[in-house]
Amino acid sequence: MIQSRVHVSDLREHVGRTVTVFGWVNTLRLQSKMQFVVVRDGTGMVQVTHERDNGPLEARLQALTPESAVKITGRVVDAAQVKLGGLEIVPEAVEVLNPAATPLPIDEQTGIEHRLDWRFLDVRRRPAAQLIFAVQTTLEQGMREYAYAQGATEMHTPKLMGTASESGAEVFELGYFGRSAYLAQSPQFYKQMAISAGIEKVFEIGPVFRAEPSFTSRHATEFTGVDVELAWIDGVEDVMAFEEQMLTHAIAKVADAHGEAVRERFGVEITVPTTPFPRITMAEAHEILRKGGWHQEGIKEDLDPEGERSISAQIRQAAGHEFVFVTHYPVGIRPFYHMRPADDPSVTLSFDLLWKGLEITTGAQREHRYDVLLKQAAEKGMSPEPMQDYLNAFRYGCPPHGGLGMGLGRVLMVMLGLESIREVTFLFRGPNRLTP
Amino acid sequence: MIQSRVHVSDLREHVGRTVTVFGWVNTLRLQSKMQFVVVRDGTGMVQVTHERDNGPLEARLQALTPESAVKITGRVVDAAQVKLGGLEIVPEAVEVLNPAATPLPIDEQTGIEHRLDWRFLDVRRRPAAQLIFAVQTTLEQGMREYAYAQGATEMHTPKLMGTASESGAEVFELGYFGRSAYLAQSPQFYKQMAISAGIEKVFEIGPVFRAEPSFTSRHATEFTGVDVELAWIDGVEDVMAFEEQMLTHAIAKVADAHGEAVRERFGVEITVPTTPFPRITMAEAHEILRKGGWHQEGIKEDLDPEGERSISAQIRQAAGHEFVFVTHYPVGIRPFYHMRPADDPSVTLSFDLLWKGLEITTGAQREHRYDVLLKQAAEKGMSPEPMQDYLNAFRYGCPPHGGLGMGLGRVLMVMLGLESIREVTFLFRGPNRLTP
Numbered sequence: 001m002i003q004s005r006v007h008v009s010d011l012r013e014h015v016g017r018t019v020t021v022f023g024w025v026n027t028l029r030l031q032s033k034m035q036f037v038v039v040r041d042g043t044g045m046v047q048v049t050h051e052r053d054n055g056p057l058e059a060r061l062q063a064l065t066p067e068s069a070v071k072i073t074g075r076v077v078d079a080a081q082v083k084l085g086g087l088e089i090v091p092e093a094v095e096v097l098n099p100a101a102t103p104l105p106i107d108e109q110t111g112i113e114h115r116l117d118w119r120f121l122d123v124r125r126r127p128a129a130q131l132i133f134a135v136q137t138t139l140e141q142g143m144r145e146y147a148y149a150q151g152a153t154e155m156h157t158p159k160l161m162g163t164a165s166e167s168g169a170e171v172f173e174l175g176y177f178g179r180s181a182y183l184a185q186s187p188q189f190y191k192q193m194a195i196s197a198g199i200e201k202v203f204e205i206g207p208v209f210r211a212e213p214s215f216t217s218r219h220a221t222e223f224t225g226v227d228v229e230l231a232w233i234d235g236v237e238d239v240m241a242f243e244e245q246m247l248t249h250a251i252a253k254v255a256d257a258h259g260e261a262v263r264e265r266f267g268v269e270i271t272v273p274t275t276p277f278p279r280i281t282m283a284e285a286h287e288i289l290r291k292g293g294w295h296q297e298g299i300k301e302d303l304d305p306e307g308e309r310s311i312s313a314q315i316r317q318a319a320g321h322e323f324v325f326v327t328h329y330p331v332g333i334r335p336f337y338h339m340r341p342a343d344d345p346s347v348t349l350s351f352d353l354l355w356k357g358l359e360i361t362t363g364a365q366r367e368h369r370y371d372v373l374l375k376q377a378a379e380k381g382m383s384p385e386p387m388q389d390y391l392n393a394f395r396y397g398c399p400p401h402g403g404l405g406m407g408l409g410r411v412l413m414v415m416l417g418l419e420s421i422r423e424v425t426f427l428f429r430g431p432n433r434l435t436p
Numbered sequence: 437m438i439q440s441r442v443h444v445s446d447l448r449e450h451v452g453r454t455v456t457v458f459g460w461v462n463t464l465r466l467q468s469k470m471q472f473v474v475v476r477d478g479t480g481m482v483q484v485t486h487e488r489d490n491g492p493l494e495a496r497l498q499a500l501t502p503e504s505a506v507k508i509t510g511r512v513v514d515a516a517q518v519k520l521g522g523l524e525i526v527p528e529a530v531e532v533l534n535p536a537a538t539p540l541p542i543d544e545q546t547g548i549e550h551r552l553d554w555r556f557l558d559v560r561r562r563p564a565a566q567l568i569f570a571v572q573t574t575l576e577q578g579m580r581e582y583a584y585a586q587g588a589t590e591m592h593t594p595k596l597m598g599t600a601s602e603s604g605a606e607v608f609e610l611g612y613f614g615r616s617a618y619l620a621q622s623p624q625f626y627k628q629m630a631i632s633a634g635i636e637k638v639f640e641i642g643p644v645f646r647a648e649p650s651f652t653s654r655h656a657t658e659f660t661g662v663d664v665e666l667a668w669i670d671g672v673e674d675v676m677a678f679e680e681q682m683l684t685h686a687i688a689k690v691a692d693a694h695g696e697a698v699r700e701r702f703g704v705e706i707t708v709p710t711t712p713f714p715r716i717t718m719a720e721a722h723e724i725l726r727k728g729g730w731h732q733e734g735i736k737e738d739l740d741p742e743g744e745r746s747i748s749a750q751i752r753q754a755a756g757h758e759f760v761f762v763t764h765y766p767v768g769i770r771p772f773y774h775m776r777p778a779d780d781p782s783v784t785l786s787f788d789l790l791w792k793g794l795e796i797t798t799g800a801q802r803e804h805r806y807d808v809l810l811k812q813a814a815e816k817g818m819s820p821e822p823m824q825d826y827l828n829a830f831r832y833g834c835p836p837h838g839g840l841g842m843g844l845g846r847v848l849m850v851m852l853g854l855e856s857i858r859e860v861t862f863l864f865r866g867p868n869r870l871t872p
Contacts, residue, residue, distance in 0.1 A: 005668070022668045024634070024833050042636050069833040098804055100833040120829050124634035133635060137590040144577070154573045156660040156844075158863045159595070159643050162870035174610035174619070176657075177649065177867045183610070190863060193872065197862070198460070198560035199569060200478050206642060207595050213613065221612075224592040232441070232458045368534055389872035393556050397460050397505040397536040408592075426633070427594045427626060431613045434598035436629065436825035 004073075009043035011076050011087055018092065020073045021046060024124065025064050025100070035061045038084065039072055042130060047088045048072055049079070060094045067100035067121065112420070116428055119436060123426070128265040131258065132424055136412055138257045140205060142250030143226060150242070152201035152228070157190030159183055159207065163386040170211045172221075183209035186405055188337075189390045191229040192366060195401045196393040202229040205408070213431045217420040218358065218410060222429040226411075229403030236339075236349040236365040239402040240325050243353065243361060244277045247323075247411075254415065268417040277323040278315050282347070285311050285326050301330040309357035316356075327351045336376040338364040339402075349402075355414045363404030370394040440509075445479035447512050447523055454528065456509045457482065460560065461500050461536070471497045474520065475508055478566060483524045484508055485515070496530045503536035503557065548856070552864055555872060559862070564701040567694065568860055572848055574693045576641060578686030579662060586678070588637035588664070593626030595619055595643065599822040606647045608657075619645035622841055625826045627665040628773075628802060631837045632829040638665040641844070649867045653856040654794065654846060658865040662847075665839030672775075672785040672801040675838040676761050679789065679797060680713045683759075683847075690851065704853040713759040714751050718783070721747050721762050737766045745793035752792075763787045772812040774800040775838075785838075791850045799840030806830040 006019040023041035030036075035058065037048040052058050064070070074091035082088050106118045115122040123129040144154075164171040164182045172183040184190070186208050194202045208225040228246070230239060254262075255270040262270055280288075282301075289307055292314070303311065303326070315324040328347040331340060338348035350364035367373045373394055374384060384391055412424040422428045427436065442455040459477035466472075471494065473484040488494050500506070510527035518524050542554045551558040559565040580590075600607040600618045608619040620626070622644050630638045644661040664682070666675060690698075691706040698706055716724075718737075725743055728750070739747065739762070751760040764783040767776060774784035786800035803809045809830055810820060820827055848860040858864045863872065 022835065042634055067833040069835045097836055098806075098830070098834050101831050104832065118828070120629045120633040121832055122633075124632065130634055133589050133591065137584070137588075140590055141580070141584060144580075148573070148577060152573075153569050154576055155569065155862055156641075156643065158658055158865050160645070160658050160865050160870060172610050172612065172617075174608050176608065176870065177647075179870075181608075181870055193556045194862065196560065197556040197558075198478055198566055205592075207592065209596070211613075222594055222596050370534075392554075392872070394534070395537045396540065396557055397503040398534050399458065399505045400533055426591055426630065429594050429596050434596060434612065434615075434617055436828070 007043040008039070008041045008046045011046055011089075012085060014076045015078055015087060016076065018073065018075050019089075020071060021089065022071050022097075023069075025066050025068045025070060028064055028066065030062060037061060037064060037072075039070060039089075045084050047079075047082050047084050048074065048091050048094075049082075049088045050091055057091060057094060060096070061091070064094075064096070065100045065102050067104060067125070068096055069098040069100075071095040071097055112422060116422060116433065117436065119427055129423075131261055131265050132412060132416065133426065135254055135258050135262065135416065136408070136424075138254050139250050139411065139415075140226075140408070142253035143205075143246050144203070145253070146246040146249040147201070147203040147228065150201055152203040153194075153199045155187075155191065155194050155199065155202050155204050156206065157184070157187040157194070157204060159209070161189075162389075172209050172211045183211075185210055186225060187227045188405070189387075191227055191403060192337075192398075192401065193390070193393045195229050195231045196396070196398040200231045202227070202403070208405075215431065217422075218413070220409065220421055220425060220429055221431060223421070223425070224408040226406040226408055227403065228406075229401060231399040231401045233365065233400055233402050236327070236351065236363070236402050239363050239365065239404055240279070240327075240351060240353075241276070243363065243404055243406075244273070244275045244323070248273055248275055251415070262416060266416045266418070268415070270415060271322060273321065273323055277325055277353070278319045278321050279325040279327055279351075280311075280315070281328040282326055282330065283328065288314055302333045303352075305357075308354050308359055312354045312357040322356050324354050325351045326354060334364070336380045336382060337366050337373060339367040340376075353404075353406075355411070358410055358414050360410045360414065361404050361406040363402065365400070365402035368394055368398045368400050443479040444475070444477045444482045447482055447525075448521060450512045451514055451523060452512065454509065454511050455525075456507060457525065458507050458533075459505075461502050461504045461506060464500055464502065466498060473497060473500060473508075475506060475525075481520050483515075483518050483520050484510065484527050484530075485518075485524045486527050493527060493530060496532070497527070500530075500532070501536045501538050503540055503561070504532050505534040505536075507531040507533055548858060552858060552869065553872065555863055565859075567697055567701050568848060568852065568854075569862065571690055571694050571698065571852065572844070572860075574690050575686050575847065575851075576662075576844070578689035579641075579682050580639070581689070582682040582685040583637065583639040583664065586637055588639040589630075589635045591623075591627065591630050591635065591638050591640050592642065593620070593623040593630070593640060595645070597625075598825075608645050608647045619647075621646055622661060623663045624773075624841070625823075627663055627839060628834075628837065629826070629829045631665050631667045632832075632834040636667045638663070638839070644841075651867065653858075654849070656845065656857055656861060656865055657867060659857070659861070660844040662842040662844055663839065664842075665837060667835040667837045669801065669836055669838050672763070672787065672799070672838050675799050675801065675840055676715070676763075676787060676789075677712070679799065679840050679842075680709070680711045680759070684709055684711055687851070698852060702852045702854070704851075706851060707758060709757065709759055713761055713789070714755045714757050715761040715763055715787075716747075716751070717764040718762055718766065719764065724750055738769045739788075741793075744790050744795055748790045748793035758792050760790050761787045762790060770800065772816045772818060773802050773809060775803040776812075789840075789842075791847070794846055794850050796846045796850065797840050797842040799838065801836070801838035804830055804834045804836050 023039045026038040026040040035050040073093040074089040079088040204227045252272045334348040353361035409421045459475040462474040462476040471486040509529040510525040515524040640663045688708045770784040789797035
């Protein structure tokens with residue numbers, strides 16, 4: 001890269017020297033005697049101070065527009081009166097690398113939908129938005145570190161499927177050389193195939209697609225899923241143990257790298273959780289909720305968002321923990337491939353993980369016995385033919401296994417205390433949004 | 437996980453003790469006095485030796501089928517006569533966790549297409565295939581390590597687009613809530629938007645989709661792309677420098693972790709390249725090829741696969757290097773958004789990277805000046821309206837930038853000396869293949 005470039009956050013080390021800063025015009029104050037330009041890069045903001053002299057530099061500064069991309073070369077000088085770090089740059093050369101048109105299409109008052117239309121400006125102008133993606137990078141890095149240390153293999157499973165996965169209703173269909181293909185709603189079937197292929201621990205971060213007409217703050221038609229699948233498990237407890245360790249490692253890494261910035265930008269404290277996380281069964285959760293007077297209409301077996309928030313709040317009060325695994329979901333609200341315990345076929349060896357009231361993960365031990373799997377599919381009214389490729393993976397020695405799928409955006413929402421998945425997604429996709 | 441489980445590769449440390457091994461029945465030799473079962477896990481193979489005694493263990497071993505998933509508990513004993521590590525397991529308990537049906541649908545003679553139909557068995561039964569995904573994991577880890585150390589941010593850009601990207605011809609179209617959406621052929625437009633959003637270095641590994649009816653050994657309709665985009669560059673040289681450093685770091689990591697295994701399984705030596713990689717212009721490449729008598733019919737401006745192999749071979753002979761950057765591709769065969777040098781508008785500030793004769797990367801400095809970009813789009817006969825969201829990113833201060841897109845599968849093919857991208861993809865997708 002450019003050798004002489006200095007990031008704004010490093011300017012203090014260069015007082016008295018001439019440096020080059022690359023960034024955007026954040027604000028302009030063009031007074032009768034002085035010209036002040038605040039320049040912003042990814043690390044901070046600095047004031048560029050120029051005394052009018054009727055020279056070419058004055059004209060160039062005068063012509064600047066907010067958000068133009070500029071290259072400023074100048075001397076860094078101590079200036080105790082300047083709020084931005086107590087220093088300023090006295091410019092020697094100013095180059096406009098890309099001018100910004102005026103006026104800008106968004107400002108501080110712009111609502112979220114219009115901000116999303118101009119997402120590049122929205123993210124560029126808000127240090128908090130930039131921080132989201134730095135946190136995301138560290139979070140993924142932390143999860144991968146843990147998974148690799150456990151011997152996981154990073155797989156890239158196909159997003160194009162020959163038949164609709166799981167439930168056919170909420171799947172996108174596309175034309176594929178004269179026939180139809182479908183977008184994978186999750187890597188579920190393929191990561192199980194990887195288990196049957198002898199990959200002991202499967203790890204994948206990639207896009208998943210949901211053709212659901214959901215307009216909530218936590219749903220998207222395309223989002224980033226973190227998927228894990230583990231072979232040779234003793235039970236679903238092994239999956240939960242893997243997840244709580246992975247999350248704890250990753251959250252600690254984020255707290256270490258960005259804890260202070262997150263506190264400053266979002267007013268949120270990142271607490272590294274203790275392990276094990278609390279666990280309660282769905283039956284226990286219902287009992288707790290009923291005692292509290294909860295009786296959501298129509299919700300007999302599952303938890304609605306209010307129930308999830310209530311359970312989390314009560315666990316937090318009782319156990320002092322932000323996380324809770326809710327286990328043993330009833331058969332009726334879980335897919336056919338979830339294993340059922342031998343002593344109670346009405347429930348599944350499954351779990352959801354709630355963090356501060358939001359479901360961030362669904363997981364389970366999978367049924368790996370071909371005959372039982374066929375039976376459970378039939379009970380759900382599913383025909384084996386369209387999923388024969390999947391079912392075949394269980395006919396030739398598939399190990400016991402289980403896994404989990406986590407929504408990366410939801411983890412970020414909770415971690416940063418943000419209200420909507422639109423804020424933590426670079427370019428959000430929903431039923432009404434396919435742009436920019 | 438299971439505490440008492442021992443991987444086959446660690447058995448030597450447990451001689452004299454009782455352990456549990458999980459794996460698959462690799463081969464069975466059921467003789468009149470003795471039963472021999474070779475069990476394979478991801479780390480190796482071990483012989484289980486049982487003297488017939490008319491007991492339940494004998495019956496259980498007798499009923500085993502190849503590729504059944506088994507749990508074997510037994511004593512590890514020294515057995516110098518046994519080729520597999522000079523030890524064997526004397527079984528005390530044998531449990532079939534998942535039986536394999538007979539006969540198996542593939543064997544050692546099965547051709548590639550039928551192997552792909554039963555990919556899970558194909559990968560499970562061949563240690564070389566398992567190694568591919570271990571190498572892939574390390575390779576990605578190495579690339580991410582380098583990118584993170586350079587301050588890159590890992591982005592997940594949408595695969596669903598509102599309008600067809602780049603060229604409309606080879607794009608998959610899908611129904612999207614009563615209208616059409618398109619699958620991204622690359623993260624190109626979105627990673628440039630991330631640059632305009634103030635992300636200084638963008639890194640993404642994810643699926644890309646190509647609706648090309650190509651049936652070669654190096655094309656797929658869905659593959660894993662490694663994408664990098666760098667802001668504030670001085671020129672395309674910065675992009676090439678980033679790539680050669682990233683690749684060198686990652687290849688060194690693979691050589692360190694898997695060099696010996698790759699030599700054993702694939703007969704290939706992984707050579708860590710020196711930097712800088714050789715660079716030649718397209719004009720120089722053509723001159724070299726013409727001197728060698730090359731004149732591929734119909735190829736006037738580009739290199740055909742034969743030309744790529746020939747250039748690589750000659751550079752290898754002349755410079756002793758497996759890699760070569762071919763630069764300055766003519767305008768006619770590069771997209772409208774590639775920047776052109778001020779002193780020669782007939783070429784682009786672009787490059788391909790060839791490794792042992794195969795193109796593994798295309799990269800360029802991008803045109804970030806809105807007016808020039810519009811002009812170049814018009815010259816290619818493209819209308820600005822459908823891509824206005826993209827073009828808007830250049831109207832409000834987009835920094836100079838450039839980047840690259842690398843095919844992960846192609847890198848693996850060359851690294852492991854494999855003939856087809858089908859071999860290095862877990863579940864290959866092509867015009868005729870959407871399953872399993």
